[in-house]
Amino acid sequence: MSSTPPVLEISGLNVNYGLGEKAVHAVRDINLTLHRGEVLGLAGESGSGKSTLAYAVTRLLSPPGVITGGEVRYHPRQGTDIDILSLDSEQLRAFRWSEISLVFQGAMNSLNPVHTVRSQLTDVLKAHRPDMTSAQRQKRAASLLSLVGISADRLASYPHQLSGGMRQRVMIAMALALDPEIVILDEPTTALDVVMQRQILKQLSRLRRELDFSVVFITHDISLLIEFSDRIAIMYGGRIVEEAAAKEIYQTAHHPYSHGLLHSFPALHGPRRELTGIPGSPPDLTAMPPGCAFHPRCPKAFEPCDQRVPALEPVPGDGSRTVACWLHADH
Amino acid sequence: MAKTPDPPGTATNSPPSEGEVVLEARAISKHFAVRRTLRNFADRNRPVVHAVDDVSLKLRRGSVTAVVGESGSGKSTIARLLAQLYPTSGGQLLLHGKPTKVGQGRAFRAYCRQVQLIFQDPFGSLNPTHTVRYHLTRALRIHNRAGRTAKDLEQALAQLLERVHLTPPERYLDSFPHELSGGQRQRVAIARAMAADPSVLLADEPVSMLDVSIRLGILNLLRDLKERLNLAILYITHDIASARYFADETLVMYAGRMVEGGDSETVTQRPAHPYTQLLTSSAPDPDRIVADHSAATTVDPAGGEVVVEEEESETAGEPPSLISPPSGCRFHPRCPKAMERCRTQVPPRFDLADGQWAACWLYAEDAPERPAPQEASA
Numbered sequence: 001m002s003s004t005p006p007v008l009e010i011s012g013l014n015v016n017y018g019l020g021e022k023a024v025h026a027v028r029d030i031n032l033t034l035h036r037g038e039v040l041g042l043a044g045e046s047g048s049g050k051s052t053l054a055y056a057v058t059r060l061l062s063p064p065g066v067i068t069g070g071e072v073r074y075h076p077r078q079g080t081d082i083d084i085l086s087l088d089s090e091q092l093r094a095f096r097w098s099e100i101s102l103v104f105q106g107a108m109n110s111l112n113p114v115h116t117v118r119s120q121l122t123d124v125l126k127a128h129r130p131d132m133t134s135a136q137r138q139k140r141a142a143s144l145l146s147l148v149g150i151s152a153d154r155l156a157s158y159p160h161q162l163s164g165g166m167r168q169r170v171m172i173a174m175a176l177a178l179d180p181e182i183v184i185l186d187e188p189t190t191a192l193d194v195v196m197q198r199q200i201l202k203q204l205s206r207l208r209r210e211l212d213f214s215v216v217f218i219t220h221d222i223s224l225l226i227e228f229s230d231r232i233a234i235m236y237g238g239r240i241v242e243e244a245a246a247k248e249i250y251q252t253a254h255h256p257y258s259h260g261l262l263h264s265f266p267a268l269h270g271p272r273r274e275l276t277g278i279p280g281s282p283p284d285l286t287a288m289p290p291g292c293a294f295h296p297r298c299p300k301a302f303e304p305c306d307q308r309v310p311a312l313e314p315v316p317g318d319g320s321r322t323v324a325c326w327l328h329a330d331h
Numbered sequence: 332m333a334k335t336p337d338p339p340g341t342a343t344n345s346p347p348s349e350g351e352v353v354l355e356a357r358a359i360s361k362h363f364a365v366r367r368t369l370r371n372f373a374d375r376n377r378p379v380v381h382a383v384d385d386v387s388l389k390l391r392r393g394s395v396t397a398v399v400g401e402s403g404s405g406k407s408t409i410a411r412l413l414a415q416l417y418p419t420s421g422g423q424l425l426l427h428g429k430p431t432k433v434g435q436g437r438a439f440r441a442y443c444r445q446v447q448l449i450f451q452d453p454f455g456s457l458n459p460t461h462t463v464r465y466h467l468t469r470a471l472r473i474h475n476r477a478g479r480t481a482k483d484l485e486q487a488l489a490q491l492l493e494r495v496h497l498t499p500p501e502r503y504l505d506s507f508p509h510e511l512s513g514g515q516r517q518r519v520a521i522a523r524a525m526a527a528d529p530s531v532l533l534a535d536e537p538v539s540m541l542d543v544s545i546r547l548g549i550l551n552l553l554r555d556l557k558e559r560l561n562l563a564i565l566y567i568t569h570d571i572a573s574a575r576y577f578a579d580e581t582l583v584m585y586a587g588r589m590v591e592g593g594d595s596e597t598v599t600q601r602p603a604h605p606y607t608q609l610l611t612s613s614a615p616d617p618d619r620i621v622a623d624h625s626a627a628t629t630v631d632p633a634g635g636e637v638v639v640e641e642e643e644s645e646t647a648g649e650p651p652s653l654i655s656p657p658s659g660c661r662f663h664p665r666c667p668k669a670m671e672r673c674r675t676q677v678p679p680r681f682d683l684a685d686g687q688w689a690a691c692w693l694y695a696e697d698a699p700e701r702p703a704p705q706e707a708s709a
């Protein structure tokens with residue numbers, strides 16, 4: 001998968017909440033590349049910065065959030081690269097939804113309760129495709145719904161008349177309305193049960209193949225990520241601590257935190273595995289431990305760990321994956 | 332990925348049907364009246380939500396019983412019925428073998444001393460304006476367990492916090508809820524329940540709002556309490572994999588009815604009821620992907636299993652309305668194996684081997700071919 005060209009390149013991205021002394025450093029020095037047509041999974045405990053990263057990349061961060069550094073480049077199929085962080089608001093309006101769209105965490109509760117599904121879908125089209133006729137918009141709205149497996153007669157429904165799973169699929173339909181190249185899904189199925197969750201993710205995998213877009217899939221459920229993504233990046237305390245093919249992370253997690261995450265979930269299938277979990281609790285971003293932020297909880301911490309921050313670097317002997325841990329540093 | 336046969340995190344669960352029955356529900360139901368609307372105002376038979384129908388279960392000393400099911404299947408309602416927070420619409424509750432029906436006041440308090448409930452939301456269940464000390468002292472006083480002197484109280488408080496592994500107690504006693512992490516708050520909520528020295532703990536999704544990395548610690552704590560204090564625990568969850576690891580017995584609910592039960596390993600690895608089979612085949616399974624990395628295509632591991640195919644029908648994953656639930660077996664509109672009688676007759680429990688049972692006509696004595704429960708899809 002990583003052989004396809006990049007569609008989104010994030011480099012040196014930093015995001016704070018608040019200014020000056022009290023600033024919370026929520027995203028730190030993130031370098032991450034999304035390739036065309038792939039599903040990139042983003043995992044980590046709550047508060048690790050996953051949603052903040054998604055908001056920053058789509059420029060949807062609202063105050064007190066501020067991007068304090070870095071670059072996000074979008075490579076369209078044709079034409080020149082776009083530096084997302086320097087778009088002005090007019091350019092952003094044209095860019096968002098049609099090139100990148102985001103399905104928010106808890107989005108299914110963000111549908112407007114007083115408008116029908118039809119009017120919410122056609123509103124998006126009206127705003128971005130002013131040259132479409134009303135009849136064309138109606139037709140597009142119906143086909144979007146059927147894309148996500150909801151029959152067109154539900155266009156007249158109000159959100160409260162739909163189940164949680166259906167509302168979530170309406171949000172996905174809306175994200176696909178303008179044929180974007182990148183869809184970012186923030187915990188899209190966390191509130192749903194496993195049967196519904198699998199149904200939605202399968203539909204999404206199929207759509208991705210048919211419509212050929214790339215996906216950033218954010219969730220704390222790492223077993224779900226392994227099943228539905230090509231590559232996985234693991235976040236801890238605002239940084240990416242490991243990145244590799246989904247299968248490889250599952251087979252051999254190099255970072256002790258990734259290992260802990262994988263051994264926190266009871267598995268339904270296969271032999272019963274030992275669950276070790278992760279001792280301690282997630283770090284307080286206002287008082288980050290020095291050195292490797294994971295060191296107070298790390299069973300393998302040793303001498304350099306509380307002194308210096310390990311950089312995210314290729315694993316010695318396996319250039320296809322990276323890890324930020326002194327155990328795997330090449331010196 | 333060490334395969335230790337019997338590691339501490341996964342200690343073998345004790346078999347069900349041992350241990351004294353502490354709390355028993357016999358065919359309990361709960362119907363909620365639907366609000367009067369213009370449309371049903373004149374209707375004489377006011378519609379009701381059939382939240383729970385004909386549910387029987389036994390909670391045993393030193394044993395964890397899991398209830399799993401999708402959202403809206405009636406799990407929390409069962410917990411509230413067992414805690415007697417609602418009156419039942421039918422059926423009977425027995426505590427230590429004696430029928431109980433408590434209203435308010437003294438009888439209710441005596442019941443609560445034995446049967447304690449903890450909730451999903453550790454944020455909402457503690458009052459933000461009061462310290463841990465206040466919450467626990469109040470609980471001890473209500474149940475007359477605060478002792479007579481200040482020293483007794485101090486000792487009881489310390490003991491409670493130690494039980495839930497919040498040590499040293501001094502560090503937590505004077506904290507406010509917002510100063511604690513989600514996991515610590517849930518430990519305080521558990522400590523408060525333990526203040527009554529109950530014999531039954533009803534835990535409604537005790538970890539689903541907590542961070543992945545701290546869930547395991549809370550579940551291990553519950554298991555530890557079960558073992559040390561010989562508690563009977565009801566563990567409500569929508570995560571069937573966690574039931575496999577933490578519960579001795581697992582019961583599966585669908586649309587307000589119990590559809591399958593048995594020891595957890597059997598129910599999760601050889602599910603008999605088509606709904607349980609749908610549930611287990613929907614759970615993420617990294618091994619299946621890693622073994623066969625044609626990721627995007629559907630894999631049918633056991634042949635003939637109810638694998639969730641690329642469902643295009645909008646109702647495929649929808650649970651039924653509980654106001655007018657399907658007649659007969661409530662799963663029949665979604666069941667790939669539904670037969671004629673499934674549409675009209677409610678299936679009773681049919682006993683299978685090793686204490687497993689399923690409420691499904693496939694297992695009737697006179698069924699054309701009684702299938703064996705599904706083999707694990709590993």
Ligand SMILES: Nc1ncnc2c1ncn2[C@@H]1O[C@H](COP(=O)(O)OP(=O)(O)OP(=O)(O)O)[C@@H](O)[C@H]1O
Nearest residue numbers: 363380382401402403404405406407408409569653
């Ligand atoms: N007080 C009430 N009045 C009317 N209906 C109710 C009431 N409480 C619950 N219900 C209904 O009863 C059914 C079962 O609800 P319950 O809360 O027990 O589900 P649950 O299995 O705990 O779901 P979840 O996994 O979402 O917590 C639902 O259809 C719900 O809407």
Ligand SMILES: Nc1ncnc2c1ncn2[C@@H]1O[C@H](COP(=O)(O)OP(=O)(O)O)[C@@H](O)[C@H]1O
Nearest residue numbers: 017026045046047048049050051052053064285
């Ligand atoms: N509006 C905000 N103001 C201040 N801090 C915030 C805000 N939103 C998020 N944060 C903080 O930023 C960190 C990362 O949050 P988030 O990106 O939501 O994490 P995740 O999505 O991984 O759970 C957390 O510590 C969170 O408390």
Ligand code: SF4
Nearest residue numbers: 292295298305325326
């Ligand atoms: S750098 Fe040190 S503390 Fe951090 S994960 Fe690696 S071994 Fe553990």
Ligand code: SF4
Nearest residue numbers: 660663666673691692
């Ligand atoms: S009783 Fe009939 S409809 Fe219900 S689960 Fe069994 S086979 Fe399916």
Ligand SMILES: [Mg+2]
Nearest residue numbers: 050051105186
């Ligand atoms: Mg988030």
Ligand SMILES: [Mg+2]
Nearest residue numbers: 406407408536
């Ligand atoms: Mg509930």
